[in-house]
Amino acid sequence: MSYLPSENRYDQMQYNRCGNSGIKLPLISLGLWHNFGGVDTLENARKMIHRAFDLGITHFDLANNYGPPPGSAEENFGRILNQDLSSYRDELIISSKAGYLMWPGPYGNWGSRKYLIASLDQSLERIGLDYVDIFYSHRPDPDTPLEETMRALDFAVRSGRALYVGISNYSTERTKKAAKILHDLGTPFLIHQPRYSMFDRWVEEDNLLETLDEEGIGSIVFSPLDQGILTNKYISGIPEGSRAARESGFLQKEGVTQEKIEKVKKLNKIAEERGQTMAQLALTWVLRKPQVTTALIGASKVSHIEDAVGIQDNLELSSEEEERIEEILSD
Structure with a gap:
């Protein structure tokens, strides 16, 4: 049976304007970093x-x-x-990035x-698109002039391969320089x-959020749950099949420290x-900042997505709650 989306899908989500642009992004965005690759079950991803x-x-x-392997999530x-x-392509914002090792x-x-x-051309071929909505420089390059990287992003837009561009993992200083270059390029x-x-x-x-506010740039924060540590998952130990239980990956057992769990x-x-669930509190906390347009979550099952979207029922943190959270984090 063909998939038919819910007719009420836009009644259930808050959308925030992204910087000074005309684009609004959902309060929660879905990242395909994990669990959508070639080693994963396609039907679960669907x-x-x-x-x-x-x-x-x-x-x-x-x-x-x-992925893994690289490229398979696309x-x-x-x-x-x-x-x-x-x-429904025109109802979607689809983004991709380049900056990490892809070929020898x-x-x-x-x-x-x-x-x-x-890399962008390869991504478009893998996804089967003429353009992505957002194309990112995934990380700063210490050896390539920033002007070259930003001019490549400019070319991606002017050639019709992307509608907008972004950056990821850039410091405040580099972000300011990148913003000036792109502004001058239009x-x-x-x-x-x-x-x-x-x-x-x-x-x-690093005062990055204030800089984004000044420059009229939106933000999408990744790993707001610290790769699952800021959930109930690891409170009683490292469960089998979790990210931390895998031999390879960004989250290792050593990263799930007793100090963090306490x-x-x-x-x-x-x-x-x-x-709320612990995950919902962690998402509410990052979204308390007005400069945060959307929180980017990962998921391994449908219930994770449903839980994240559920934060809309209680988005306000009182000053007392913020103080209690700060006391725990700074302890």
């Missing part, structure tokens, strides 16, 4: 994408290296898009014009994608008092 769209999630975030998303969502040799990594444009600098969570607050320390237990009490 169910998650269907449910996300039913709940009003219109933004799907990809990158050239998402391929799988392309299959689902072609089979189920092609007639000196031209398959970092931020050169050659790499970025070649390219729409839509968004910055930094890591931000209760356990990773570099954007506050803090999560205390934070979870606040969440329970609010009638």
Whole structure:
């Protein structure tokens, strides 16, 4: 049976304007970093994408290296898009990125014009699109001039391969320089994608959010749940099949420290008092900042997406709750 999205999908989601642009993004966006690759079950990925769209999630975030293997998340998303969502393409924001190793040799990594444009062309072919809505420089390149990287993003827009551009993992200083270059080129600098969570607050320390506000740039924060640590998942130990239980991956067992778990237990009490899950409290906390346009979540099952969208029932943190959270985090 063909997929038919919920007729009420736009009644259930809050949308925030992204910087000074005309684009609004859903409060929660779905990232395909994990669980959508070639080693994963395609039918589960399909169910998650269907449910996300039913709940009003219109933004799907990809990158050239998402998988594993690299490229396979784009391929799988392309299959689902072609089979189920092609007639809804204009209702979707689809993004991709380039910046990490994709092929051998000196031209398959970092931020050169050659790499970025070649990678974007490959991403478009894998997904089966003529353009992506947002194309990112996935990380700053210490060796390539920033002007070259930004001119490559400018070319992506002018050639019709992307509608908007963004950057990810850039410091405040580099963000300011990138913004000036893109402004002078007349390219729409839509968004910055930094890591931000209760356990990773570099954007506050670096004053990045204030800079984005000044420049009229939106933000989509990734890993707001610290790869699952800021949920109930690890409170009683490392469950089999979880990210931390895998031998390879970004989250290792050593990252699930007892100090963090003790803090999560205390934070979870606040969440329970609010009638929220721990994950919902962590998402509410990052979204308390007005400069945060949307929180980018990962998911391995439909219930994770439903839980995240459920934060809309209780988005306000009282000053007392913020103080209690800050006391736990700074302890």
